[in-house]
Each structure stands twice: as structure tokens, then as C-alpha cells.
Amino acid sequence: MITHVDKNLAAQIIQTVKQTCNQEIHFIDHDGIIYASSNNAKVGVYQEAALTALKSQAMVEIKEDNHFNNIKKGVNLPVFHNNSIITIIGIAGDPDEVRSYAYLAEQITQLLIRDQELYVSSRTETEMRNYIIQSLIHGRNLNQEHLYTCLAQMELTKTASLRCMVIKLHSRYNLTNIALIEQSIYQLFQSTSITLYTYNYPNEYIALINDTQFEACVPVFQNFAKQYDHIINIAIGGRFEISHMANSYRTALFTLKSLANKHTPFAVFDDLNLEIILTNLDHTTKDNYLLKTVAALSSEEMELLEIYYEEDMSLTKTCERLYLHKNTVQYKLDRIHKLCGYNPRKFRDAVILYIATRIH
Structure with missing residues (x-):
């Protein structure tokens, strides 16, 4: 859970609000110290009104400059997230003029904080999924209890x-x-x-x-x-x-x-x-088998054998798939027998040729 607005995010929000507001914009921590500002000279300066806003948990408005205490008019608005104050936004100027800018900065801050939490949540879930899968498929988990906790979350x-x-x-x-x-x-x-x-x-x-x-x-x-x-x-x-x-x-x-x-x-x-x-045969074994059995056959003849065996050696179904006459298919099967020495219609020879089609 995010509990504060960091300097980089504060600078991003300041730059966005500054496009519509020409006043000084500050982000102030729980000690009343400015840690990000549109005026770099103000970084590190103590802001008493911000502590008042922190304690009262409400906007504090300064309506007039007090040169004796070096206090300038403006507003200090505490920003809440999950019922906790995560920063105080201070904007210098007439409260009636800058109040709306403070609320704008508050809304932008809350929106970006929610986006950050969604990103962190998504990233955490992605990492957890990866941890679970890698642990399970490689069997190398070192924390069984943590793994089962993650599984329960899924x-x-x-x-x-x-x-x-x-x-x-x-x-x-x-x-x-x-x-x-x-x-x-x-x-x-x-x-x-x-x-x-x-x-x-x-x-x-x-x-x-x-x-x-x-x-x-x-x-x-x-x-x-x-x-x-x-x-x-x-x-x-x-x-x-x-x-x-x-x-x-x-x-x-x-x-x-x-x-x-x-x-x-x-x-x-x-x-x-x-x-x-x-699948466990090496390439040399496969090549030797093909060389001994179907090396003399063309790619077209190999395709015929594949379809012939896919159709359980049915001439009718083979003819339908190839759009060929039955006599033509029979002629081609006879030719295969002559070329390689194995009869596609004979059971033992068919097994040999079928294996060849599977590793071809």
C-alpha cells in the first residue's frame, strides 16, 4: 500500500498543475518540510500551516501575508489515501483564487496514486504466477509453506x-x-x-x-x-x-x-x-530409415501414402480426398510398390511405409 507521494510523482503533478496555475505549488511532508516545489529555492523550507492542516485533517487557508512570521497567504490541503494523509499540498496566493487549483492537484494525486497501486498489484501478481509455475515445473521450491500460500491465493x-x-x-x-x-x-x-x-x-x-x-x-x-x-x-x-x-x-x-x-x-x-x-529417434537414425525405405519416392507419392493411411487404406476415401479415379490411385500404389519394394496394401509393408510417412 502506498503511504506517501514521492518526489518524482510530486514533481510530475506540480508540472501538470503549473500549466493552469501560475502560483507557487509545494508538496509538504508530515514534518511540515517542503520536499517538492515549483520554486526549487523553497525545497527544505518549514511550513507551519501544513502541520496545522495535518493535525486538523482539513484545508487551512491563510488570507493575508504576515511578513513578521514570513507567512504568505495561500492554502494547505491534506491529501488522503486509504483514510491516511499521504502529503500536504500548498499553493501560494489568494485562497479564493487558488483553492480550486489545490483541489485539482488533490484529484490528480489520488488518480496517479491509484494507478501506481494497480501497477504494483499487477506486477506482484505476475511475479507470483511466475514463482508458482517455475517452482512447480522445475521442482526446485525452497519454501513449501510460501508456495502453498501462493497456491491458495490462486x-x-x-x-x-x-x-x-x-x-x-x-x-x-x-x-x-x-x-x-x-x-x-x-x-x-x-x-x-x-x-x-x-x-x-x-x-x-x-x-x-x-x-x-x-x-x-x-x-x-x-x-x-x-x-x-x-x-x-x-x-x-x-x-x-x-x-x-x-x-x-x-x-x-x-x-x-x-x-x-x-x-x-x-x-x-x-x-x-x-x-x-x-520422437526419441535421432536424425541419423531417421535419415537412414528413410533412405532404406522411401528414398525413391517423390513428395507427391509420399503425400499419397500419408492420405491413404490416414483414411485407413480405403481406396474410396483416398480418391475422394485427392479427387482422383480409383484406377489412378491403384496405379500409383502399384508404382510405389515397384519403386521402393514395399507393398502399401500388405500389412507388414504398410507398417514400414506408415512409419516412414510419420518421420518424413
């Missing part, structure tokens, strides 16, 4: 089941434009009621999703991934209790890695099967 219990979602920007994306996609990502979190998320430098966003809302959110995530295809990939890890979020994060990263072998920007760990094996 309305989560230590036995809740969550999933870790990773949204990763493609390396070729220009990070100078990150604000554009970032706004859309935060809107995605808001629309799906996700409150626990953070940015992970340089190109990763991490969110923890309550498993009870997961199924309803999947279509939204899929549509978002399609909308920003070629910019982001979205991977969702397995379901674990909150104390085992490191496992969910690990499976989310694994799922993210599996997308390199798929023609989709979205995947859930639960849906992986063959990918669990294929």
Missing part, C-alpha cells in the same frame, strides 16, 4: 490435478513483433479462464490448466493453433497432481518435440502412441 489446493500447456513461438518468428502475438495469447488464457500462466524467455509461454476444465478448452486451443499456424505450436502434457507438475511439463516438452513429425501445430500427450518412440 484458489488452488495442493492436491489439484493440472496439465501443463506450452505455447512455443517458432524460431523464425521475429521477436520484435512479440507484443502482437502475446496479446492474443493472453486473450486466449482469459477466454478459457486460465489464471496461472507465465512467459518463459525467449519464446515460450507456459500455462497450468485445471484438469476439470481441460476437455472444454481443447477445441479452443485447436482453433487458436490453426489460426496462428506457422507462428506457434501448442503442446499439452499429461495430467498430474500439482506436486508432480515437473512431470506434466516434461511430457508437454516431449509432445512439443513430437510436432516436428506431424502436420499439425497442436497435440496432447494423451493422444501420442507411435510418436513416443519416433
